[in-house]
Amino acid sequence: xxxxxxxxxxxxxxxxxxxxxxxxxxxxxxVDVTVIAKTQHHLFQPLLYQVATGILSEGxxxxxxxxVLRKQKNAQVLLGEVTDIDLENRTVTSHLLDRVxxxxxxxxxxxxxxxxxxxGNDRFAExxxxxxxxxDALELRGRILGAFEQAELSHDHDERERxxxxxxxxxxxxxxxxxxxxxxxxxxxxxxAFRNIDPTEARVILLDAAPAVLPPMGEKLGNAAADRLxxxxxxxxxxxxxxxxxxxxxxxxxxxxxxxxxxxxCKVWSAGVSASPLGKIIAEQSGAEVxxxxxxxxxxxxxxPGNPNVFVVGDMMAVDGVPGMAQxxxxxxxxxxxxxxxxLAGQSPADRKPFKYFDKGSMATVxxxxxxxxxxxxxxxxxxxxxxxxxxxxxxxxxxxxRVITLTSWGVTFLTNKRGQMTIxxxxxxxxxxxxxxxxxxxxxxxxxxxxxxxxxxxxxAAAAAAQPTAPKPExxxxxxxx
Ligand SMILES: Cc1cc2nc3c(=O)[nH]c(=O)nc-3n(C[C@H](O)[C@H](O)[C@H](O)COP(=O)(O)OP(=O)(O)OC[C@H]3O[C@@H](n4cnc5c(N)ncnc54)[C@H](O)[C@@H]3O)c2cc1C
Numbered sequence: 001x002x003x004x005x006x007x008x009x010x011x012x013x014x015x016x017x018x019x020x021x022x023x024x025x026x027x028x029x030x031v032d033v034t035v036i037a038k039t040q041h042h043l044f045q046p047l048l049y050q051v052a053t054g055i056l057s058e059g060x061x062x063x064x065x066x067x068v069l070r071k072q073k074n075a076q077v078l079l080g081e082v083t084d085i086d087l088e089n090r091t092v093t094s095h096l097l098d099r100v101x102x103x104x105x106x107x108x109x110x111x112x113x114x115x116x117x118x119x120g121n122d123r124f125a126e127x128x129x130x131x132x133x134x135x136d137a138l139e140l141r142g143r144i145l146g147a148f149e150q151a152e153l154s155h156d157h158d159e160r161e162r163x164x165x166x167x168x169x170x171x172x173x174x175x176x177x178x179x180x181x182x183x184x185x186x187x188x189x190x191x192x193a194f195r196n197i198d199p200t201e202a203r204v205i206l207l208d209a210a211p212a213v214l215p216p217m218g219e220k221l222g223n224a225a226a227d228r229l230x231x232x233x234x235x236x237x238x239x240x241x242x243x244x245x246x247x248x249x250x251x252x253x254x255x256x257x258x259x260x261x262x263x264x265x266c267k268v269w270s271a272g273v274s275a276s277p278l279g280k281i282i283a284e285q286s287g288a289e290v291x292x293x294x295x296x297x298x299x300x301x302x303x304x305p306g307n308p309n310v311f312v313v314g315d316m317m318a319v320d321g322v323p324g325m326a327q328x329x330x331x332x333x334x335x336x337x338x339x340x341x342x343x344l345a346g347q348s349p350a351d352r353k354p355f356k357y358f359d360k361g362s363m364a365t366v367x368x369x370x371x372x373x374x375x376x377x378x379x380x381x382x383x384x385x386x387x388x389x390x391x392x393x394x395x396x397x398x399x400x401x402x403r404v405i406t407l408t409s410w411g412v413t414f415l416t417n418k419r420g421q422m423t424i425x426x427x428x429x430x431x432x433x434x435x436x437x438x439x440x441x442x443x444x445x446x447x448x449x450x451x452x453x454x455x456x457x458x459x460x461x462a463a464a465a466a467a468q469p470t471a472p473k474p475e476x477x478x479x480x481x482x483x
Contacts, residue, residue, distance in 0.1 A: 011105035018111025018314030038081035053181035054419035060207030112276035128267035142429035165264035170271030171208035175366035188417035209241035300354030313337035332369035
């Protein structure tokens with residue numbers, strides 16, 4: 001902890017559930033908070049699938065973090081990708097384009113979340129993108145609607161079938177929600193909108209290597225979700241492991257070892273996550289362990305060995321019984337903020353009570369008017385679960401205006417089957433591929449280097465800052481691209 005004249009500096013990495021809620025919990029504390037995130041918005045990930053399927057606009061679920069925090073005078077927001085954390089000198093290094101910023105901290109809350117995991121097959125990402133960011137959701141919207149557009153132009157039967165086959169890989173909540181929405185969109189919103197194809201004939205396949213749909217929610221709710229999806233025409237293929245993916249389809253290995261191919265242009269990956277590579281950086285310096293998903297095995301107070309003021313929360317922390325869900329991140333970062341405040345009031349880290357997770361339950365929506373929910377021992381599905389799902393998601397969307405607009409968009413879609421966000425652009429569909437191609441060709445697409453010289457750095461921190469390379473190739477960025 002810092003002594004002397006300067007205010008206690010808290011750096012928060014990430015502006016997701018952990019980052020934002022941790023920062024807000026420090027609102028009245030006698031600290032300066034710096035939020036550093038590589039996205040300028042607070043993203044409500046649970047509704048990304050509705051952006052991908054044209055129900056909501058990106059602005060409704062991703063307000064600008066600095067606007068959300070504008071009234072919190074002790075907080076500032078810096079845009080940048082954190083590429084290094086120096087626990088000894090207590091600095092965080094971030095990059096915006098080629099600009100390098102080194103920010104000192106007294107306390108650190110690391111909430112950089114998780115990326116998509118392809119279980120070692122990162123080459124699948126090009127053909128089966130995941131859904132973790134606004135970019136992903138808009139690209140996916142472009143891929144889904146773009147496939148219908150191409151099918152309308154095709155006169156080849158096999159090609160049309162391939163274009164009108166949509167495969168969602170991973171039957172967790174995201175996969176279930178996405179498969180349900182693609183089916184609803186093709187059966188309702190797009191019905192009658194084409195002249196050469198019938199969108200209602202689109203084939204939606206939800207597949208998973210596991211033997212069940214929604215495994216964490218138990219057999220009863222998993223079966224209820226699967227039944228509802230089947231009624232909507234979604235094909236569910238379980239015990240089916242994806243072993244290869246290319247531009248035109250994928251290869252699936254059955255439990256008995258046989259392999260088969262599915263021809264499909266549009267594939268979505270929602271099968272696994274791996275924690276931010278920042279976890280490994282922290283683990284290496286502190287001696288903490290990381291689990292197979294790259295999450296840091298934190299101490300009972302969510303810190304890492306030898307660093308009582310460095311908290312790792314949310315999707316980056318491995319704590320028994322805490323799922324990778326919004327509540328885990330919210331409760332973890334709020335706990336960290338309280339611990340920092342208690343420290344300022346004189347509490348020793350040794351006296352902290354361990355973090356305790358309060359399980360508020362989990363939900364997944366399957367289609368309009370149908371969801372599954374588990375709250376404690378209570379399990380229910382159908383219309384009332386869906387109403388509960390609507391209310392809960394509205395409650396957690398940040399900003400009064402966003403809630404009103406979201407409610408209106410839902411009203412329009414659920415009552416009329418229309419969707420207000422069916423626009424796609426060439427950039428959304430091809431930008432990622434184009435950027436990768438540019439980068440691989442060595443073309444310089446970013447301006448020259450600037451290095452910040454933060455006035456508040458101590459001598460060792462300044463030395464650490466000076467040692468930073470000026471135009472690095474961030475490892476984290478490479479990993480993110482792969483996912
Ligand atoms: C599609 C989808 C649907 C989901 N549905 C649900 C649901 O229905 N219910 C539920 O409870 N949970 C759901 N989740 C999970 C939930 O969203 C996460 O558990 C939660 O967001 C984790 O919060 P976090 O703060 O740890 O990470 P995130 O919310 O992912 O935030 C990470 C932040 O870190 C920033 N960041 C990452 N790397 C860096 C870096 N190197 N430098 C700077 N900034 C960085 C990102 O820009 C972001 O701001 C869903 C997740 C997804 C992807």
